[in-house]
Amino acid sequence: MTPAAAVTHGEAAALGLPGLLLRAEGAVLAASALWAFAHSGLPWWVAAALLLVPDLAALALLAGPRAGAVAYDATHTTVLPGVLVLAWSVTGSGVVLGLGAVWLLHIGTDRALGFGLRYPHDPDLTHLGRVGRAGRRAPARG
Secondary structure: OOHHHHHHOOOOOOOHHHHHHHHHHHHHHHHHHHHHHHOOOOOHHHHHHHOOHHHHHHHHHHHOHHHHHHHHHHHOOOHHHHHHHHHHHHHOOHHHHHHHHHHHHHHHHHHHOOOOOEEOOEEEEEOOEEOHHHHHOOOOOO
């Protein structure tokens, strides 16, 4: 079976122990991000106000599933917020640390809840499995 065919059938999703470990990583990331935010010096209302901002990328789904997946994945990978946290280590800016921490909190929470990076050909399929109504059904075998 080709990798694309495996993804099409949902077999490439992290199931079983790997899925559990990836969700645990998400929970640890979220907890670490909370700790970092607490040390940023920013008020907690800032975290509450910004927590769901990365999900605005889902609006790109209006342009199609590929655009939606690319935008969602760009805002739901740890690379950019990780760069912000590294920038804090150079600048010492609490604002930079706080922004990176809130973004990582969002990503970690999503991962802990089973929301992963999306595949462009099927926006309901993530590296952690299916989301939405399709996620409650057993994966197709083929």
